[in-house]
Amino acid sequence: xxxxxxxxxxxxxxxxxxxxxxxxxxxxxxxxxxxxxxxxxxxxxxxxxxxxxxxxxxxxxxxxxxxxxxxxxxxxxxxxxxxxxxxxxxxxxxxxxxxxxxxxxxxxxxxxxxxxxxxxxxxxxxxxxxxxxxxxxxxxxxxxxxxxxxxxxxxxxxxxxxxxxxxxxxxxxxxxxxxxxxxxxxxxxxxxxxxxxxxxxxxxxxxxxxxxxxxxxxxxxxxxxxxxxxxxxxxxxxxxxxxxxxxxxxxxxxxxxxxxxxxxxxxxxxxxxxxxxxxxxxxxxxxxxxxxxxxxxxxxxxxx
Ligand SMILES: Cc1cc2nc3c(=O)[nH]c(=O)nc-3n(C[C@H](O)[C@H](O)[C@H](O)COP(=O)(O)OP(=O)(O)OC[C@H]3O[C@@H](n4cnc5c(N)ncnc54)[C@H](O)[C@@H]3O)c2cc1C
Numbered sequence: 001x002x003x004x005x006x007x008x009x010x011x012x013x014x015x016x017x018x019x020x021x022x023x024x025x026x027x028x029x030x031x032x033x034x035x036x037x038x039x040x041x042x043x044x045x046x047x048x049x050x051x052x053x054x055x056x057x058x059x060x061x062x063x064x065x066x067x068x069x070x071x072x073x074x075x076x077x078x079x080x081x082x083x084x085x086x087x088x089x090x091x092x093x094x095x096x097x098x099x100x101x102x103x104x105x106x107x108x109x110x111x112x113x114x115x116x117x118x119x120x121x122x123x124x125x126x127x128x129x130x131x132x133x134x135x136x137x138x139x140x141x142x143x144x145x146x147x148x149x150x151x152x153x154x155x156x157x158x159x160x161x162x163x164x165x166x167x168x169x170x171x172x173x174x175x176x177x178x179x180x181x182x183x184x185x186x187x188x189x190x191x192x193x194x195x196x197x198x199x200x201x202x203x204x205x206x207x208x209x210x211x212x213x214x215x216x217x218x219x220x221x222x223x224x225x226x227x228x229x230x231x232x233x234x235x236x237x238x239x240x241x242x243x244x245x246x247x248x249x250x251x252x253x254x255x256x257x258x259x260x261x262x263x264x265x266x267x268x269x270x271x272x273x274x275x276x277x278x279x280x281x282x283x284x285x286x287x288x289x290x291x292x293x294x295x296x297x298x299x300x301x302x303x304x
Pocket of ligand 1: 134158160183186187222223226250251257283285286287289290293
């Protein structure tokens with residue numbers, strides 16, 4: 001727990017981030033979780049995954065930006081990404097973070113920039129998955145998802161099972177027919193608002209997953225937790241819900257060992273494939289989730 005807290009704290013450290021993101025050695029070590037620094041790297045990975053039957057969601061990394069120029073750059077990057085998805089006929093959605101589109105300093109700018117991405121995605125056609133960030137962003141993120149859904153339809157919201165408020169948020173999204181990605185939640189939130197133990201988080205995840213299977217629109221279950229995956233599959237089977245009505249989602253590089261069995265069992269699996277230069281906070285959250293990754297990283301560092 002202490003290590004997780006420390007890693008999440010470091011994930012927000014700007015000085016360390018600047019130093020690490022420009023280090024060639026660090027970049028080599030991140031290859032397991034990040035497709036590469038450039039759009040072409042992500043496209044190559046996406047084509048390979050599509051080729052074996054996996055669906056993809058592409059994420060051009062970035063978050064917590066502080067200037068209009070950075071928002072414009074993010075918007076441009078997503079338009080280029082959508083151009084490639086259309087041109088190559090890739091089976092991929094896109095995932096983005098609102099703090100990458102300036103939510104932290106201008107709601108108006110964020111809304112307009114994201115809307116242009118959502119509109120372009122609709123013409124591909126594909127959809128935009130709006131990642132959920134830390135608690136301070138939740139209300140504004142859900143509000144934007146609702147507005148985008150009303151205006152364009154092709155968005156998916158994210159619900160974090162560790163938040164105690166998530167039952168109400170999920171009910172609201174289901175009522176409006178908005179597709180949901182359900183995940184555990186990757187940030188550090190206090191016990192007053194978030195479940196802290198694995199058992200509580202799993203319990204809430206399953207409760208919400210059942211609601212999504214009963215009355216959600218094409219839900220995505222984003223987890224590598226085999227206990228949850230098994231229980232969700234059992235529930236769907238018992239309720240007679242076909243595998244085409246939902247999908248599982250995993251992060252690129254995390255459980256390569258499981259991917260093949262999903263396909264063999266006729267299940268839909270979408271991999272979240274991040275790319276780009278701003279990889280540091282994403283990478284640190286992956287270390288925090290699974291501190292054993294830190295050992296692997298250190299082993300690689302001292303090899304040879
Ligand atoms: C597709 C996708 C999208 C997501 N989007 C969001 C989002 O928008 N907002 C948000 O807050 N969170 C998001 N997350 C992260 C999520 O909230 C969790 O932090 C993360 O998935 C770990 O939880 P878990 O359900 O996999 O269970 P865990 O209990 O953490 O992991 C289960 C098992 O999976 C393996 N595993 C898990 N993580 C790792 C790792 N990093 N490295 C190696 N092995 C690992 C281990 O074997 C572990 O025992 C997303 C996750 C996925 C898969």
